[in-house]
Amino acid sequence: MxxxxxxxxxxxxxxxxxxxxxxxxxxxxxxxxxxxxxxxxxxxxxxxxxxxxxxxxxxxxxxxxxxxxxxxxxxxxxxxxxxxxxxxxxxxxxxxxxxxxxxxxxxxxxxxxxxxxxxxxxxxxxxxxxxxxxxxxxxxxYTTVGFQLVPEKFTLGELQAVYEAILGRQLDKRNFRRKIALLGILKPLREWRHTGRKPAQLFRFASARFEKLKDKGILFPF
Amino acid sequence: MxxxxxxxxxxxxxxxxxxxxxxxxxxxxxxxxxxxxxxxxxxxxxxxxxxxxxxxxxxxxxxxxxxxxxxxxxxxxxxxxxxxxxxxxxxxxxxxxxxxxxxxxxxxxxxxxxxxxxxxxxxxxxxxxxxxxxxxxxxxxYTTVGFQLVPEKFTLGELQAVYEAILGRQLDKRNFRRKIALLGILKPLREWRHTGRKPAQLFRFASARFEKLKDKGILFPF
DNA sequence: TATATTAGTGTCTGACAGACACTAATGGAG
DNA sequence: CTCCATTAGTGTCTGTCAGACACTAATATA
The missing domain is CATH 3.90.79.10 (Nucleoside Triphosphate Pyrophosphohydrolase)
Incomplete structure (x- = not known):
């Protein structure tokens, strides 16, 4: 009932x-x-x-x-x-x-x-x-959910595009990169993507650091 | 089924x-x-x-x-x-x-x-x-839910006590009061509470300002 | 009237966010 | 081969905000 x-x-x-x-x-x-x-x-x-x-x-x-x-x-x-x-x-x-x-x-x-x-x-x-x-x-x-929408290897430009698409506004390239760099969870690769004009460096997640944050309960900190 | x-x-x-x-x-x-x-x-x-x-x-x-x-x-x-x-x-x-x-x-x-x-x-x-x-x-x-736990008229000390009880840690009195003042949603009353030694001023919400924020969708901003 | 208690106030410092402009590397056009 | 258009990549300055920090004011009670 x-x-x-x-x-x-x-x-x-x-x-x-x-x-x-x-x-x-x-x-x-x-x-x-x-x-x-x-x-x-x-x-x-x-x-x-x-x-x-x-x-x-x-x-x-x-x-x-x-x-x-x-x-x-x-x-x-x-x-x-x-x-x-x-x-x-x-x-x-x-x-x-x-x-x-x-x-x-x-x-x-x-x-x-x-x-x-x-x-x-x-x-x-x-x-x-x-x-x-x-x-x-x-x-x-205030989290890193945005990273979920990017392929395993990605350029910072691609990551920024995700943020811009979701937020619906343009972000300043330098401020964005500083913010990401400060997180310290990206691992630069020795690979470059050649789709544009100047090749763009590829990154992936630095799991070690990421797991550490997860242990602290921060999980997706920003 | x-x-x-x-x-x-x-x-x-x-x-x-x-x-x-x-x-x-x-x-x-x-x-x-x-x-x-x-x-x-x-x-x-x-x-x-x-x-x-x-x-x-x-x-x-x-x-x-x-x-x-x-x-x-x-x-x-x-x-x-x-x-x-x-x-x-x-x-x-x-x-x-x-x-x-x-x-x-x-x-x-x-x-x-x-x-x-x-x-x-x-x-x-x-x-x-x-x-x-x-x-x-x-x-x-990041909101003002804390104000829900305080009587209609309240002292800043009482409000701070709410925050301290929920967060489980002590807050600096001056920093707390500055933060609240910056919100600009409290209306000082011409009444004082005489329970302690020095009487404490009573406040209530300044609805006008509060409603304005609500209209902007901020609702419980901090 | 002396004292203990709670109320009330301002400054300095470091972190972070937003605004802002140029150089570097490459592909493609000519 | 050279030029140029395009995208990648980098640093500084400034205002705001948060945290640390110490003294004076007003009252009740002893």
Whole structure:
């Protein structure tokens, strides 16, 4: 009697062509048939919320081991016209290089959209997306979530582009590099990327230092 | 079939005798009979999550119009030995003066405990309490939630005591007062509190300025 | 009236953030 | 081969903010 239907919805972000994008699925059945929605599904009896989110994420993208964090739980009685459904929303960040490898099983009906200008969304999914964007922008400022959207080896210009895409404004190159350097968690490689004019040095994470910070509970400090 | 039992649990904080305290209820039935737990209850079919939390809060404390914020949703399949229960946790802050006016209906089995050294708790409620404490400490630094725990008229010493109780460390009086003054949201009153030796000036919130900040979406800025 | 207690006040210093402009290396065009 | 357009890479100055730090003022009580 006191039971409710509970789903997990996952706002999946990636950065493609220097633009922040969200994975959306086109609904094939009413209500909101033909409209886009944030991917999600019901929670099974024996799995934790996070496991359910990871499973959905894998089903949609074929990707594991990516950043995933609980966002908020939406439970307005009228949010689904068919009846009451509570949804525990998560958001995930996937670097584009991990993504291109695998095509999702349900990918036929899934497509990437601009995170800042999404198409009309079903249910209260517009609110959920906005909530996720706000959280992402906030966390970008005082954590290192931004690094989740960059390939394993990356240039400082690419990293800065991630920040600019999410924050929606340009950053000063020198100030940005100073801030990153001060973290001391990047390891310069003896490799250069030759896509532009002057080659750009590649970096990766200096895990040692990073783990140390993690032990202190700082995890994604900025 | 795809339904789960869903509850809201509310971590209710107050400040009494200069110590941060949580409201806990003693369980009268198994499992964890006789142990303390965070108050909560099932969500009704027609109420939103926040309404459910407000209702529980009112039932326990007789108080309305207090700070209430969703904390996190806990959904481990084994968190309740009787079967699966997902709980949406909230936390609330109640100033002691609001509290003393009304006695809760279920208050017989409820009691205040030290937030930092709670008795053994049922289910995963220790985790939930710790989660709430961490959130509260964090929000204290960059918002004005701390003001929620102080009476309508208060001295700067009382306000500082709130901060010290939550953060668990002493603060420098002059630095604290400068920080508060810089916010510009306090209105000095022509009243003094005479409990100590030298009388202390009373303050209240300068709503005008506060509302302005709220309009900008800053809400609880620091 | 002497004293103990709490209220109230200002400066200095180091860290960090934002504004700001030039040189270096390369690929492609001519 | 040379020139040029483009992107990479670097340092200083300045204002703000946070933390450390010590004394005077007002009252209640002994």
């Amino acid at each position: 006191e039971s409710l239907r509970v789903t997990v919805d996952i706002v999946i972000f990636t950065l493609r062509d220097g633009i922040l994008q969200v994975l959306l699925v086109k609904r094939g059945v009413p209500p909101f048939e033909g409209q886009f929605a944030i991917p999600g599904g019901f929670i099974r009896q024996d799995e934790s919320l996070e496991d359910a989110a990871l499973r959905e994420l894998y089903e949609e993208t074929g990707v594991r081991n990516v950043f995933l964090e609980q966002l908020y739980t939406f439970g307005d009685p009228k949010r689904d016209p068919r009846g009451r459904v509570v949804t525990v929303a998560y958001y995930a960040l996937i670097a584009s290089d991990k993504l291109s490898l695998v095509a999702g099983a349900e990918a036929a009906e899934a497509q990437w959209s601009l995170a800042n200008e999404p198409p009309p969304l079903a249910f209260d999914h517009k609110s959920i997306l906005e909530f996720a964007l706000e959280r992402l922008r906030n966390k970008l400022e | 795809e339904s789960l039992r869903v509850t809201v649990d509310i971590v209710i904080f107050t400040l009494r005798d200069g110590i941060l305290q949580v409201l806990l209820v003693k369980r009268g039935v198994p499992p964890f009979e006789g142990q303390f737990a965070i108050p909560g209850g099932f969500i009704r079919q027609d109420e939103s999550l926040e309404d459910a939390a407000l209702r529980e809060l009112y039932e326990e404390t007789g108080v309305r119009n207090v700070f209430l914020e969703q904390l996190y949703t806990f959904g481990d399949p084994k968190r309740d030995p009787r079967g699966r229960v997902v709980t949406v946790a909230y936390y609330a802050l109640i100033a002691s003066d609001k509290l003393s006016l009304v006695a809760g209906a279920e208050a017989a089995e409820a009691q205040w405990s030290l937030a930092n050294e709670p008795p053994p708790l049922a289910f995963d409620h220790k985790s939930i309490l710790e989660f709430a404490l961490e959130r509260l400490r964090n929000k204290l630094e």
